[in-house]
Amino acid sequence: xxxxxxxxxxxxxxxxxxxxxxxxxxxxxxxxxxxxxxxxxxxxxxxxxxxxxxxxxxxxxxxxxxxxxxxxxxxxxxxxxxxxxxxxxxxxxxxxxxxxxxxxxxxxxxxxxxxxxxxxxxxxxxxxxxxxxxxxxxxxxxxxxxxxxxxxxxxxxxxxxxxxxxxxxxxxxxxxxxxxxxxxxxxxxxxxxxxxxxxxxxxxxxxxxxxxxxxxxxxxxxxxxxxxxxxxxxxxxxxxxxxxxxxxxxxxxxxxxxxxxxxxxxxxxxxxxxxxxxxxxxxxxxxxxxxxxxxxxxxxxxxxxxxxxxxxxxxxxxxxxxxxxxxxxxxxxxxxxxxxxxxxxxxxxxxxxxxxxxxxxxxxxxxxxxxxxxxxxxxxxxxxxxxxxxxxxxxxxxxxxxxxxxxxxxxxxxxxxxxxxxxxxxxxxxxxxxxxxxxxxxxxxxxxxxxxxxxxxxxxxxxxxxxxxxxxxxxxxxxxxxxxxxxxxxxxxxxxxxxxxxxxxxxxxxxxxxxxxxxxxxxxxxxxxxxxxxxxxxxxxxxxxxxxxxxxxxxxxxxxxxxxxxxxxxxxxxxxxxxxxxx
Ligand code: ADP
Ligand code: MG
Numbered sequence: 001x002x003x004x005x006x007x008x009x010x011x012x013x014x015x016x017x018x019x020x021x022x023x024x025x026x027x028x029x030x031x032x033x034x035x036x037x038x039x040x041x042x043x044x045x046x047x048x049x050x051x052x053x054x055x056x057x058x059x060x061x062x063x064x065x066x067x068x069x070x071x072x073x074x075x076x077x078x079x080x081x082x083x084x085x086x087x088x089x090x091x092x093x094x095x096x097x098x099x100x101x102x103x104x105x106x107x108x109x110x111x112x113x114x115x116x117x118x119x120x121x122x123x124x125x126x127x128x129x130x131x132x133x134x135x136x137x138x139x140x141x142x143x144x145x146x147x148x149x150x151x152x153x154x155x156x157x158x159x160x161x162x163x164x165x166x167x168x169x170x171x172x173x174x175x176x177x178x179x180x181x182x183x184x185x186x187x188x189x190x191x192x193x194x195x196x197x198x199x200x201x202x203x204x205x206x207x208x209x210x211x212x213x214x215x216x217x218x219x220x221x222x223x224x225x226x227x228x229x230x231x232x233x234x235x236x237x238x239x240x241x242x243x244x245x246x247x248x249x250x251x252x253x254x255x256x257x258x259x260x261x262x263x264x265x266x267x268x269x270x271x272x273x274x275x276x277x278x279x280x281x282x283x284x285x286x287x288x289x290x291x292x293x294x295x296x297x298x299x300x301x302x303x304x305x306x307x308x309x310x311x312x313x314x315x316x317x318x319x320x321x322x323x324x325x326x327x328x329x330x331x332x333x334x335x336x337x338x339x340x341x342x343x344x345x346x347x348x349x350x351x352x353x354x355x356x357x358x359x360x361x362x363x364x365x366x367x368x369x370x371x372x373x374x375x376x377x378x379x380x381x382x383x384x385x386x387x388x389x390x391x392x393x394x395x396x397x398x399x400x401x402x403x404x405x406x407x408x409x410x411x412x413x414x415x416x417x418x419x420x421x422x423x424x425x426x427x428x429x430x431x432x433x434x435x436x437x438x439x440x441x442x443x444x445x446x447x448x449x450x451x452x453x454x455x456x457x458x459x460x461x462x463x464x465x466x467x468x469x470x471x472x473x474x475x476x477x478x479x480x481x482x483x484x485x486x487x488x489x490x491x492x493x494x495x496x497x498x499x500x501x502x503x504x505x506x507x508x509x510x511x512x513x514x515x516x517x518x519x520x521x522x523x524x525x526x527x528x529x530x531x532x533x534x535x536x537x538x539x540x541x542x543x544x545x546x547x548x549x550x551x552x553x554x555x556x557x558x559x560x561x562x563x564x565x566x567x568x569x570x571x572x573x574x575x576x577x578x579x580x581x582x583x
Pocket of ligand 2: 388389390
């Protein structure tokens, strides 16, 4: 079972320490159990002062005590019983504290491993993860997995106890013990189908939970059009169906656990009744011996049953663990490839040289050249699907050309430190996703290196400072969920301020104004025109307003087809085309 194997591999020392504590606790319990037979034999005799009963009636503890020259009196035996139970209690507490600690650590490490693997994965991997799935992994799957660790350790503790009971019983009657063990194995074998059912139900349950969470996030992301068209009932039907499937899987889990308990109790009672009949009616064993055998073997069977029940819980949680492990493994497999270490600067410009790129079968670029000079304002145009965003992906290093190079100041991106390169870029996406936090946080994203002065400068540059200042609380004003309390234009300007606050060398806008009204767009164009020359700007836009303020317009569809006239020195004031390369 992968879960248990992984845990043992991850925490070898803790596992050994827990095992030792459990074994010691078991030994202490064995001691107090072993005192039971002599104690009962003495107690059932003629009173505390009577001569000692025969050797057979005293069991192994009687032998040990005599060999150690201790008189096995009722008082001593009772003290031993209580001492054994006390020591066992303390050791069990220690073992359980260790288990709890390790389980909490295991959960924390799993969460961290998942978050790190995701953040280090390629952008396209990240983008294809359903949000709900990640949420389920981070919460319920981690919880189930660390719970399963506790269950696995409980199973181990119960197994050790069962073996101790077996050892004590063995010292009294090996025939009875072997028969009891065989019966226990038979009972567990008979009921193992219930563990299989539970394991399957656990997997289904986890898959349904992921499904429901993914659906719910999908619905949340498109709630406005859905409500606007009175289509909530469709979402409701979808969620209800998913929820009902989840309920069925949960019911199977509960039923299989209850059935296991009932079946075990029934079968164990049968085994014990048969055993007692054999021992008393057929073999004529003394009553105290039978009583102790029933006590020890009965507890042994009960503990074996608990091992199986704990194992069933581990089996239920296995689905959650496997799903979580798959999420982590997939993210690790999609890690961004390690790249070069050279420092980028962007003093001369960005070039695409003979770039070939395809998404699977779809060839987007087959040998494309493009020159973007530092300090220039370039607008990429062209019909949807012609490769504008793909071109940006290549410049950002999210994708690598199959042939050819993307170079920064003549140095290919492959040999540059791509994270340093990206730290020089300000990026404004089409969809404005503000976080439910203050304006300040939305601009800095929590970067401690940025202060209020940087934020004010960026907001001024983005032309939204006056708006922010008039908000209640100013920079500390909390924008609504996804920025719902601000207008589209204001939100987009805050996104521009976020891009500008780190003083980027390159500003990238991917259809940043396509969802804005004319006035907002004009205002943003004014902002960009004012920034022109200070930094390199690369924008995707369909709007003529952009062509008017840019130095160059690239028709990406023509560029991709290798047609002439793809690049025109349009609009603007000829800045950046004069051959000068402003820094
Ligand atoms: P644009 O931004 O110009 O609208 P894109 O660069 O997004 O176009 O897409 C160019 C082509 O590549 C399209 O045919 C699109 O279907 C395809 N494409 C884009 N992204 C992916 C992707 N992640 N996986 C597969 N194909 C993609
Ligand atoms: Mg696009």
